Amino acid sequence: xxxxxxxxxxxxxxxxxxxxxxxxxxxxxxxxxxxxxxxxxxxxxxxxxxxxxxxxxxxxxxxxxxxxxxxxxxxxxxxxxxxxxxxxxxxxxxxxxxxxxxxxxxxxxxxxxxxxxxxxxxxxxxxxxxxxxxxxxxxxxxxxxxxxxxxxxxxxxxxxxxxxxxxxxxxxxxxxxxxxxxxxxxxxxxxxxxxxxxxxxxxxxxxxxxxxxxxxxxxxxxxxxxxxxxxxxxxxxxxxxxxxxxxxxxxxxxxxxxxxxxxxxxxxxxxxxxxxxxxxxxxxxxxxxxxxxxxxxxxxxxxxxxxxxxxxxxxxxxx
Amino acid sequence: xxxxxxxxxxxxxxxxxxxxxxxxxxxxxxxxxxxxxxxxxxxxxxxxxxxxxxxxxxxxxxxxxxxxxxxxxxxxxxxxxxxxxxxxxxxxxxxxxxxxxxxxxxxxxxxxxxxxxxxxxxxxxxxxxxxxxxxxxxxxxxxxxxxxxxxxxxxxxxxxxxxxxxxxxxxxxxxxxxxxxxxxxxxxxxxxxxxxxxxxxxxxxxxxxxxxxxxxxxxxxxxxxxxxxxxxxxxxxxxxxxxxxxxxxxxxxxxxxxxxxxxxxxxxxxxxxxxxxxxxxxxxxxxxxxxxxxxxxxxxxxxxxxxxx
Numbered sequence: 001x002x003x004x005x006x007x008x009x010x011x012x013x014x015x016x017x018x019x020x021x022x023x024x025x026x027x028x029x030x031x032x033x034x035x036x037x038x039x040x041x042x043x044x045x046x047x048x049x050x051x052x053x054x055x056x057x058x059x060x061x062x063x064x065x066x067x068x069x070x071x072x073x074x075x076x077x078x079x080x081x082x083x084x085x086x087x088x089x090x091x092x093x094x095x096x097x098x099x100x101x102x103x104x105x106x107x108x109x110x111x112x113x114x115x116x117x118x119x120x121x122x123x124x125x126x127x128x129x130x131x132x133x134x135x136x137x138x139x140x141x142x143x144x145x146x147x148x149x150x151x152x153x154x155x156x157x158x159x160x161x162x163x164x165x166x167x168x169x170x171x172x173x174x175x176x177x178x179x180x181x182x183x184x185x186x187x188x189x190x191x192x193x194x195x196x197x198x199x200x201x202x203x204x205x206x207x208x209x210x211x212x213x214x215x216x217x218x219x220x221x222x223x224x225x226x227x228x229x230x231x232x233x234x235x236x237x238x239x240x241x242x243x244x245x246x247x248x249x250x251x252x253x254x255x256x257x258x259x260x261x262x263x264x265x266x267x268x269x270x271x272x273x274x275x276x277x278x279x280x281x282x283x284x285x286x287x288x289x290x291x292x293x294x295x296x297x298x299x300x301x302x303x304x305x306x307x308x309x310x311x312x313x314x315x316x317x318x319x
Numbered sequence: 320x321x322x323x324x325x326x327x328x329x330x331x332x333x334x335x336x337x338x339x340x341x342x343x344x345x346x347x348x349x350x351x352x353x354x355x356x357x358x359x360x361x362x363x364x365x366x367x368x369x370x371x372x373x374x375x376x377x378x379x380x381x382x383x384x385x386x387x388x389x390x391x392x393x394x395x396x397x398x399x400x401x402x403x404x405x406x407x408x409x410x411x412x413x414x415x416x417x418x419x420x421x422x423x424x425x426x427x428x429x430x431x432x433x434x435x436x437x438x439x440x441x442x443x444x445x446x447x448x449x450x451x452x453x454x455x456x457x458x459x460x461x462x463x464x465x466x467x468x469x470x471x472x473x474x475x476x477x478x479x480x481x482x483x484x485x486x487x488x489x490x491x492x493x494x495x496x497x498x499x500x501x502x503x504x505x506x507x508x509x510x511x512x513x514x515x516x517x518x519x520x521x522x523x524x525x526x527x528x529x530x531x532x533x534x535x536x537x538x539x540x541x542x543x544x545x546x547x548x549x550x551x552x553x554x555x556x557x558x559x560x561x562x563x564x565x566x567x568x569x570x571x572x573x574x575x576x577x578x579x580x581x582x583x584x585x586x587x588x589x590x591x592x593x594x595x596x597x598x599x600x601x602x603x604x605x606x607x608x609x610x611x612x613x614x615x616x617x618x619x620x621x622x623x624x625x626x627x628x
Contacts, residue, residue, distance in 0.1 A: 075465070128360060132356065154365050210565050248454065249453070249457060251456035290460050
């Protein structure tokens with residue numbers, strides 16, 4: 001099931017996005033030791049003429065940005081503004097968040113469930129891909145290529161079609177209806193991206209670095225912890241960020257694998273919240289739920305934007 | 320997966336010849352120790368379920384009682400006889416074509432728009448990208464409210480015109496596609512930007528010296544050299560759209576009139592709603608899996624550049 005984009009240009013983009021001086025740098029796309037870029041040369045235009053000519057451009061791009069930001073801003077604003085049929089009918093306030101807090105097992109329970117699943121997934125993904133990436137980059141062992149290709153093949157197999165057998169399998173392992181089971185499944189689906197990412201992170205480090213440590217009498221384990229770990233930290237942050245965003249937002253795995261309503265994760269709880277009160281949808285509480293769901297993702301994204309972009313630059317999405 | 324990258328790596332890694340030395344055996348043991356967690360996860364949670372889904376598709380396997388023995392090919396005929404099967408396939412394909420065309424065109428357009436770096440373009444890039452930080456479920460819930468004829472910002476307008484975003488099959492389809500475009504356009508823009516970055520600037524300079532127009536430059540340099548990226552993004556987009564679930568499960572619940580049931584939704588319905596038949600759901604999973612592999616192979620062939628060997 002090996003697919004690949006069979007052109008030399010594809011390989012170039014995938015492995016060396018820096019090849020050749022590029023006129024279109026992506027700021028924030030930090031990679032190990034990027035070469036100096038040449039400044040962009042522009043055709044000279046006078047300032048005033050440029051401004052007049054570019055007015056339609058400002059209007060066009062400005063309205064595009066508004067289209068992308070409006071749904072988020074509108075939801076955040078209306079979650080605290082008065083609305084008929086919600087807990088917040090008069091004036092501005094956090095009534096909708098109070099509805100959300102009191103929903104069934106309570107928002108704290110669902111937040112805790114989501115946090116547990118997300119953190120377990122992040123920790124497992126980091127640990128497994130750190131060791132796996134180290135092994136794939138630095139050791140030769142029988143079955144290395146087969147195992148690497150099988151790991152990448154996870155990307156080729158649709159998530160949804162795997163959940164039916166996983167439901168049965170986790171049942172056998174007594175991990176069905178368990179948040180640990182959900183975290184294990186989500187970790188497995190993170191492995192192709194994160195193993196690939198960690199492998200290229202280790203391969204970007206000069207071999208001399210850990211060989212020197214080994215000559216000095218370090219074990220390979222000590223070399224990993226003392227010498228290599230600091231060097232692959234950016235890769236780990238990218239892997240952790242993607243694992244968190246995926247696990248926090250995942251909907252299908254808990255939908256299929258969890259039965260008890262107090263074990264649900266936040267996306268499912270908010271989704272269920274809609275039709276619960278005599279079939280009447282509480283839109284205000286739904287808005288509040290969306291804000292609680294989206295806020296950590298947007299904050300993390302803004303803080304770690306360049307690590308997010310690196311995930312794409314790495315070529316790990318090339319299939 | 321990227322065989323090109325694999326061979327590049329293999330070429331760089333050390334190749335020792337000669338008989339297995341103790342040092343080399345030590346390497347192999349250590350390598351396996353470090354890789355064993357990966358191996359366990361891949362074997363138990365990927366390879367085993369992959370084999371299991373095939374076995375389930377050939378067995379009678381109700382949700383509550385489990386394996387009742389071999390019954391092939393009953394599950395597959397039941398899938399084909401399902402009254403929603405043909406409609407869901409048609410709908411999924413329709414949705415996939417629409418979403419892919421729009422997302423690829425918009426992703427490329429946005430990438431070209433924000434390609435050079437400036438403060439304003441950095442802001443634009445960030446605002447196009449922010450929706451991709453949201454989960455698909457959160458985005459669907461957000462648009463569920465936004466499209467609502469009661470609480471949405473266009474509620475009064477909808478009341479005046481007697482039209483709703485999710486009221487008719489076509490409106491529901493286009494409204495869902497809009498949600499998907501909103502959520503994913505920035506993501507595809509980013510992939511396109513990476514591709515554009517790989518095009519050597521000398522080519523653009525040469526084109527300018529030769530007096531090529533903007534369109535000619537785009538047509539003759541950008542598009543052909545972006546081919547690998549276009550192939551990647553199209554395959555990703557087609558795969559993702561064919562497996563659409565959350566957006567329809569949350570936004571339309573398959574309605575109106577069961578007009579927006581996708582294949583994955585049908586798998587879910589077969590397994591957990593009503594029929595509770597995991598065998599039939601597994602059979603549809605296997606069909607979807609094979610169809611996807613075939614579709615991706617066809618796409619790779621179509622994108623293969625005949626000028627290259």
